[in-house]
Amino acid sequence: xxxxxxxxxxxxxxxxxxxxxxxxxxxxxxxxxxxxxxxxxxxxxxxxxxxxxxxxxxxxxxxxxxxxxxxxxxxxxxxxxxxxxxxxxxxxxxxxxxxxxxxxxxxxxxxxxxxx
Amino acid sequence: xxxxxxxxxxxxxxxxxxxxxxxxxxxxxxxxxxxxxxxxxxxxxxxxxxxxxxxxxxxxxxxxxxxxxxxxxxxxxxxxxxxxxxxxxxxxxxxxxxxxxxxxx
Numbered sequence: 074x075x076x077x078x079x080x081x082x083x084x085x086x087x088x089x090x091x092x093x094x095x096x097x098x099x100x101x102x103x104x105x106x107x108x109x110x111x112x113x114x115x116x117x118x119x120x121x122x123x124x125x126x127x128x129x130x131x132x133x134x135x136x137x138x139x140x141x142x143x144x145x146x147x148x149x150x151x152x153x154x155x156x157x158x159x160x161x162x163x164x165x166x167x168x169x170x171x172x173x174x175x176x177x178x179x180x181x182x183x184x185x186x187x188x189x
Numbered sequence: 190x191x192x193x194x195x196x197x198x199x200x201x202x203x204x205x206x207x208x209x210x211x212x213x214x215x216x217x218x219x220x221x222x223x224x225x226x227x228x229x230x231x232x233x234x235x236x237x238x239x240x241x242x243x244x245x246x247x248x249x250x251x252x253x254x255x256x257x258x259x260x261x262x263x264x265x266x267x268x269x270x271x272x273x274x275x276x277x278x279x280x281x282x283x284x285x286x287x288x289x290x291x292x293x294x
Contacts, residue, residue, distance in 0.1 A: 077232075106282060115276055115284035116233065129282060163232050177223065178282075180232030 075100070077166050077181035085187045086154050094149045094184045098166030104128070105147040106178060107139055108163040116163055122147055123169070151186075159188045193277050193285040200291045201267045209262040209288050211277035216257055220279040224251065224262045227274045227287070236262065236275070267292045 078097045086092050098105050104123040108116035118131040122141035136152045145166075151158055162185075165178035194212040201207040213222065221240050225233040237244055237251045239260070244251040250263040264271055269292050276287040 108284075113286075115274075115286050117284070118282040121282060131282075165232075177235050177238060178225075178233075179235065180225075183232050 077164055077179055079162075079164050079181040079184050081184060082182065083185045083187075085189060087189050088154055088156060090154050091150065091152045092154060092186060094151075094162050094164075094186070096147045096149070096164030096166075096181060098145050098147070098164075099179055102166035102168050102179070103145055104167045104169060104176070105141055105145065106165045106167070107147070107149045108165065109133070110161040110163055110183070112160075119149070154188045156188050159186060161185050193279065193283075195275070195277060195285060195288045197286070198289045198291065200293060201264075203269060203292055203294050204266050207264040207267045207271070207290065209264075209275050209277075209290065210259065211261070212259045213277065213279045214258045216279045218257075222251065222253060222257075222260050223278045224249070224260075225276045225278070225284070226271075227276070228270075229273075233276065233284075269294060 080095045106121040107119040110116045119133050120139040121129040125141045139149045141147045161183040163180050163183045165180045167176045167178050169176050221238050223238040224236040226236050227233040237246050237249050239251045239253055252261045272292045274287040274289050276284045278284050
């Protein structure tokens with residue numbers, strides 16, 4: 074079975090631009106979560122979606138938005154890019170979307186975003 | 190607060206057991222303890238999880254303290270491929286800085 078896939082693998086943008094990152098979950102998984110991982114730090118939670126509804130949001134500005142499609146794939150959008158947005162963006166899928174309960178996350182390889 | 194405390198780094202010799210500790214003093218009674226690891230240039234991967242009892246799987250063992258305020262991930266025989274950053278978490282969406290494990294041949 075295919076794991077979580079993300080595209081693109083690498084991306085270079087300039088400050089002020091907008092970016093869209095894409096994620097396809099494991100077949101049968103209905104929940105997708107997005108994380109930002111800055112070099113040397115653990116992943117920081119951005120959003121969780123379950124059945125196309127937002128289930129959770131981390132401490133990120135409104136420049137970050139996301140959505141989940143009927144086929145459970147997801148997009149993360151970041152507007153007005155800042156240098157500090159440079160990071161590895163990880164997508165994870167899980168079978169359920171109940172935060173705090175047993176809900177193992179399966180991660181994709183990530184998209185490396187560089188903002189110049 | 191879902192904060193966990195782990196050593197920044199640990200080192201092990203190949204073929205020896207490794208015990209990776211984690212403190213999670215604010216854990217609630219229904220929170221599962223999850224461990225993930227992240228190999229270089231990859232996304233994190235699931236290792237093991239547990240609630241109260243010690244757990245074993247093909248990758249590792251998880252020992253959970255009786256008060257559940259700490260846990261230990263046990264790699265029974267470290268290999269070079271186990272060199273990674275190991276994260277413990279008791280909220281599936283919350284990760285700390287993790288422990289960077291180095292394995293020496």
